[in-house]
Amino acid sequence: MQTRILLPDQEGIQEASRLLQSGELVAFPTETVYGLGASVFLPEAISKIFHVKRRPQDNPLIAHIAEIEELSLLAAEIPKSFYCLSEHFFPGPLTLVVEKRADVPSIVSAGGPHIAIRMPSHDIARALIRAAGSPLVAPSANLSGKPSSTRADHVLNDFDGQIAAVIDGGACSIGIESTVLSLIGEPMLLRLGTITKEAIEAVLGTQIQVANAFSEKPLSPGMKYRHYAPLAKVRLFESEEGARSYSESSQKRCKILHPTALELYSDFRAADKEGIEELLVICSLEVKRDLALMNRLEKASQ
Ligand code: TXA
Ligand code: MG
Numbered sequence: 001m002q003t004r005i006l007l008p009d010q011e012g013i014q015e016a017s018r019l020l021q022s023g024e025l026v027a028f029p030t031e032t033v034y035g036l037g038a039s040v041f042l043p044e045a046i047s048k049i050f051h052v053k054r055r056p057q058d059n060p061l062i063a064h065i066a067e068i069e070e071l072s073l074l075a076a077e078i079p080k081s082f083y084c085l086s087e088h089f090f091p092g093p094l095t096l097v098v099e100k101r102a103d104v105p106s107i108v109s110a111g112g113p114h115i116a117i118r119m120p121s122h123d124i125a126r127a128l129i130r131a132a133g134s135p136l137v138a139p140s141a142n143l144s145g146k147p148s149s150t151r152a153d154h155v156l157n158d159f160d161g162q163i164a165a166v167i168d169g170g171a172c173s174i175g176i177e178s179t180v181l182s183l184i185g186e187p188m189l190l191r192l193g194t195i196t197k198e199a200i201e202a203v204l205g206t207q208i209q210v211a212n213a214f215s216e217k218p219l220s221p222g223m224k225y226r227h228y229a230p231l232a233k234v235r236l237f238e239s240e241e242g243a244r245s246y247s248e249s250s251q252k253r254c255k256i257l258h259p260t261a262l263e264l265y266s267d268f269r270a271a272d273k274e275g276i277e278e279l280l281v282i283c284s285l286e287v288k289r290d291l292a293l294m295n296r297l298e299k300a301s302q
Helices: 010-021 043-053 068-074 080-089 123-132 152-159 197-204 240-249 264-273 285-289 291-301
Strands: 004-006 026-028 035-039 062-064 075-077 094-100 114-118 165-167 179-182 188-191 233-237 254-257 278-282
Touching (some): 010 123, 026 123, 035 123, 080 094, 254 264, 264 291
Parallel strands (some): 004 165, 094 179
Antiparallel strands (some): 094 114
16 A cells, blocks of 8 residues: 555545545644544444554544534533533643443444543644544554654654555644543543643642552553653653763763653654664753653653
């Protein structure tokens, strides 16, 4: 199969939506990272996603919507907190987990009773969902365990020849994945993102829990897998001085990195291309204050 690169214009979006309707996979940009899309209601297409990503079968997918009305196609029960949060943060980088409707294919939720829902703010993503006429499942468009894709060429690096098309919408404006919050029972933060715990608490007017990735039964299956990692060993340093003295004594090919959320995955992928063996990441105070970025760095360094 030849993977087509589609322009983010009306024609490209029409073509992408035709491919999705016929059960093909199309990668598309969102404000966070690129997603690898399939229709929520085409389980055979969704099984291709698991296959090409080499994604563990127990890891559920996020359903992406363009309009709040699509919610009723997906969710069986919508708690009040959903509406409070969606009013503030939709469209945007927040994913909410609620009870799934029984008629949504179970492969979406990896067999579980809950479904993750997000309304991206990216115009191309929303235009594509509308044109496809159905919500789209879209995990990050990367091989499982590898850094997410923030540009179309990253998608091609991982999936050229394996998916029907990618819509090239340039670089993503955020660069790391959405915040994931479960609304099953007491609200519980499952993945950190640019929408912070404090911002969510301010809207809900209550404190929320943060899920423990190391508990015996992780609430979000994705938490238990090593993630976001380049081939290079990632080492975290407090200062550039420490990293420099490490690299002087190391026999390996080292590179020092001053990370930003926007460029992190691009930098990881570039390091792999350059054959870097050890990536020495400087965690300045500013970096440390960005909890979502620190979370990705810590996972990559495990
Ligand atoms: O920013 C994003 O969320 C991107 C863009 C493309 O929208 N998507 C993304 O999808 O990061 P993915 O599949 O790479 O990560 C989804 C995370 C996984 O950790 C998964 O375990 C969790 O959300 N998740 C999905 N459905 C869930 C559910 N029903 N219950 C708990 N966690 C769920
Ligand atoms: Mg992912």
